[in-house]
Amino acid sequence: MNATIPIRKECPPGACDCGREALLRDPQGDVRILKLTKDEEKRLVARLEALSSLDDLKAMEQRMHAQLGIVLHIAPSPNEVRTVRGIAIKLQEQPGLCRKTRQAIPAAIRRSLESRPEIAYAILDAHDLFGGL
Template structure:
């Protein structure tokens, strides 16, 4: 299949379970995720590490979904949140999404939250941290 845009190179055999070939062979498949080449992934991770506010994070979350089909979910734990590890950052399973990318995006967001803790507080506040006080 020839895509109208450059696509990500195949991962080494056994290193990933992204089902890239199955995605490319299905004419009805959403191949937007394959736009995320290694160079583009580096740019994305750098951008995610420099988030400045919750609005900026929400904008990036929206753009990830629009441009690549990536569904990002960020929620605080139902238990007490004492550290940034208590904030769950997950990417929905998706054919074509590389295992390393699935780990790198949440890690970049966590680094951004460490640099700007006010974003983490805004996430907690948006999920009702200070309700009832």
């Protein structure tokens, strides 16, 4: 018996530019991202909002990459960092990654950084912004 893995339903026409259909047609396409259903996305966002440390964030980055193929880039912006908005959180462009998901994941991480500023400080320290102070 082959158990089918649920995949994300298509977005309404004109609402998204994820390229889901083209990804499904491509035999070499990485379809792991389509395993992120709306329910799973809610669980992922809740988990990202509950981060406890920089190590926890790094582990989630690795897990998202291994399971879904999502590549996350987190670094201080080149301008001055006064708030968590000064930390750049970007997802690498990927076919099949829904527009709403591209917005929800960084927003969840920002909420986590706002509730636990020590994670934001650890990110800044990891990029040597404190310069050994």
